[in-house]
Amino acid sequence: MSNTFSQQRVAIVGGTSGIGLAVAQRVVQQGGQVHVGGRSPQRLSAALEQLGPAATGATVDSSDADSLTRFFSPLPAIDHLFTPGASYSVAPFGSEDVAQVESPFRQKFWPQYWAVHHALAKLSPSGSVVLMSGGAGARPLPGVASYAACNSAIEGLGRALAIDLAPRRVNTVSPGTIDSPLWRGRPAAAREAAYAGFAAISTLGRVGTVEEVADAVVFLMGNGFMSGTTLFADGGYTLR
Numbered sequence: 001m002s003n004t005f006s007q008q009r010v011a012i013v014g015g016t017s018g019i020g021l022a023v024a025q026r027v028v029q030q031g032g033q034v035h036v037g038g039r040s041p042q043r044l045s046a047a048l049e050q051l052g053p054a055a056t057g058a059t060v061d062s063s064d065a066d067s068l069t070r071f072f073s074p075l076p077a078i079d080h081l082f083t084p085g086a087s088y089s090v091a092p093f094g095s096e097d098v099a100q101v102e103s104p105f106r107q108k109f110w111p112q113y114w115a116v117h118h119a120l121a122k123l124s125p126s127g128s129v130v131l132m133s134g135g136a137g138a139r140p141l142p143g144v145a146s147y148a149a150c151n152s153a154i155e156g157l158g159r160a161l162a163i164d165l166a167p168r169r170v171n172t173v174s175p176g177t178i179d180s181p182l183w184r185g186r187p188a189a190a191r192e193a194a195y196a197g198f199a200a201i202s203t204l205g206r207v208g209t210v211e212e213v214a215d216a217v218v219f220l221m222g223n224g225f226m227s228g229t230t231l232f233a234d235g236g237y238t239l240r
């Protein structure tokens, strides 16, 4: 077991499931402490039980500024922040459903922007932030205009914050389709169609695992010369 995170604390908004929980597990395995959050108290307590004594947590809704304040205020210094917590819907361009069209920005972009804002006072000058985008930003499929734009905006935010928050490092991870509870909670037919569709248009011919994305996130946190980049953990999706 390496000690990459020895004496370090990592805060994860959206760390109670999927990619965020896999990152939390890596941090604990590598000697660090994690503070995880999500909206559901049940998911939070299950995650804390799984992570063991090196983990603390609190419920948080990252789309609510007061909730973010409550999440970060009791924490001592943070070495790294990861912000995968998001719950959005997607609508095609031309839809009149304003809430759905704006949902990716309201539920994925702004929550990460404000999570960094609320964490900043606690974030070590030698620390880092990893933002979460997604493959639709670099390679949109039809019918996801505002979601694609949201992911590109997150990558742009990562580059801008790498300048504004230096010497802290800021990077973004952009996964392809990943087999996670997010997909497992959807109807089987839709999930299988999405997985097969992704496999057909990525160079590796399969969806990814949460552990594979977690490894990319841990690399971005641990490598002291990475800043302002987007790392595509996507099985070659953006190349095809």
Ligand SMILES: NC(=O)c1ccc[n+]([C@@H]2O[C@H](COP(=O)([O-])OP(=O)(O)OC[C@H]3O[C@@H](n4cnc5c(N)ncnc54)[C@H](OP(=O)(O)O)[C@@H]3O)[C@@H](O)[C@H]2O)c1
Residues within 6 Å of the ligand: 013, 014, 015, 016, 017, 018, 019, 020, 037, 038, 039, 040, 041, 043, 044, 060, 061, 062, 063, 084, 085, 086, 087, 108, 111, 132, 133, 134, 135, 174, 175, 176, 177, 178, 179, 180, 181, 182, 183
């Ligand atoms: N899986 C993929 O194929 C894929 C591909 C590209 C990008 N991504 C991105 O990866 C991120 C995580 O995906 P995942 O597959 O790991 O999903 P997941 O297993 O559903 O995990 C999402 C985590 O975020 C939390 N969360 C959701 N909304 C939140 C909110 N408003 N405030 C705080 N926490 C919130 C969830 O807990 P609660 O529900 O209890 O709040 C959970 O801990 C998302 O941003 C997604 O866009 C995923």
